[in-house]
Amino acid sequence: MLNSESPIPLYRQLADILLAQVRSGEYPHGARIPSENSLASRYGIGRPTARQATEMLVRKRILVRRRGSGTFVRRQQKEVDLFSLAGTMSSFQKEGLAVTRRILQKTRLKTIANHGENPFADQKAYLLSRLSLVEKTPVLIEDIYLHATLFAGIDRFDLSGRSLSQIVAEHYFMRPSGGKQNFKIGYLSGKRVLQLAVSTQTPILVVKRFLNFAQAQNAIYSELYCRTDRFVFSQNIGG
Numbered sequence: 001m002l003n004s005e006s007p008i009p010l011y012r013q014l015a016d017i018l019l020a021q022v023r024s025g026e027y028p029h030g031a032r033i034p035s036e037n038s039l040a041s042r043y044g045i046g047r048p049t050a051r052q053a054t055e056m057l058v059r060k061r062i063l064v065r066r067r068g069s070g071t072f073v074r075r076q077q078k079e080v081d082l083f084s085l086a087g088t089m090s091s092f093q094k095e096g097l098a099v100t101r102r103i104l105q106k107t108r109l110k111t112i113a114n115h116g117e118n119p120f121a122d123q124k125a126y127l128l129s130r131l132s133l134v135e136k137t138p139v140l141i142e143d144i145y146l147h148a149t150l151f152a153g154i155d156r157f158d159l160s161g162r163s164l165s166q167i168v169a170e171h172y173f174m175r176p177s178g179g180k181q182n183f184k185i186g187y188l189s190g191k192r193v194l195q196l197a198v199s200t201q202t203p204i205l206v207v208k209r210f211l212n213f214a215q216a217q218n219a220i221y222s223e224l225y226c227r228t229d230r231f232v233f234s235q236n237i238g239g
Helices: 011-022 036-043 047-059 086-094 164-172 191-196
Strands: 063-066 069-072 098-110 124-134 137-147 178-186 204-213 215-225
Touching: 011 047, 036 047, 047 063, 063 215, 137 191, 191 215
Parallel strands: none
Antiparallel strands: 063 069, 098 124, 124 137, 137 215, 178 204, 204 215
């Protein structure tokens, strides 16, 4: 149900509920969602609030209105996920290989230590660390840093099985405008050796990724550790 005491507007809360129902398959592609009158009655809100919620999802191209028929779930277009090695992960899935993600460190706001190229050094940023596995074999660790102001509240989302770019686009209405990546070969130590199931002598592809948005440069910074002894990584990047 909706929480009238939450700082999140009621129409946004309802939009999030409807979006979750679409993502879960409760309302699959082509399904008609309840009318605004039905939504207003079900959630104890006014019809204008219900319309704001559905209109938000129409603008985000999740729903589509059909005159005289109602509001329906739109077929979603596939897109490249710039926030992970989505090209590689997708190619594994297309080959019928099972891909899973495991959270190593839940998203939390913290002051970032001053080291390396991290643009958030000595500043507060959200930090998420997760591990991707293919057929139960660990292949990729991502340490993702997010701008504390632009992505306020990102820690309330479960990112273990969801696309970060999708969340940023749908809930923060932002898409990257550009960026850069640095590559080098490195070696792991400590807990990262165990997490990727390699040895300290195993060469690892290290990627440092900087993503820019209209609202801020380097709003998302990632450090990726890619195991290449068993898999060849390739990636298509598009905006």
